[in-house]
Amino acid sequence: MMCVHCATPVDAVYVEYSPGNIRLSVCAKCEHTADEYVECEMMIVLIDLVLQKSKAYRHIFFNYPLLHKLSMREFVWKASLLVLLLDSCMFYYFEMAFIYSFCFVQCHMKLVVAKVALVDNFFLLTVLVVSHILLKRVAYSKTVWTDIRMALVLSSYFKLFVFAMMVWEFSPLMAFIIDMLVLSSNTVAIKVMLNTSMPIAATATAAGALVRIIMGALLKLLI
Ligand SMILES: [Zn+2]
Structure with missing residues (x-):
């Protein structure tokens, strides 16, 4: 404690x-x-x-x-799956719904989820690598990987707004605002988890977000 x-x-x-x-x-x-x-x-x-x-x-x-004697590992994996589902829905509503029919997306849903999972893991990997470089840590351990995953997943609670987006109509600007709020809470979570300064946490999160945008654009071309 x-x-x-x-x-x-x-x-x-x-x-x-x-x-x-x-x-x-x-x-x-x-x-x-x-x-x-x-x-x-x-x-x-x-x-x-x-x-x-x-x-x-x-x-x-x-x-x-x-x-509360909680097994965080089990909880984080369940939360990761929920975040993956919400990211996939967000990807559909704001990237694909204007271009493709619902039937087309239904047929390719597995592909969409796999690509969103790939983009999310690149985000995680970039945050891990950049934070390690900035903190000048040499050794990588499975614990750090799990800790950063836990920090990013649990601090992505703003993504729950996607449920509201499925019911009511929102402009794409709302998706951008949610992304900004998620990145902001991700930064605080990384700062706390790695016990580091805000500039280092913000740089690692921003680098992850940049990689996610690039990967997302590349993968969109492949669907
Ligand atoms: Zn104290």
């Missing part, structure tokens, strides 16, 4: 004296309460996530799974 303010490791974020009687731990470094979200409703955490507060991301990535 860690202090959500300064990312210093702590033994526990609270001490339980008796059932329902707890005292929040204080961080030895910054002297703030290590994790005040322990006592907050989930809605407060969600609001702080939308407001892009780093401490809310630290709580969700590091403390929440330990406090």
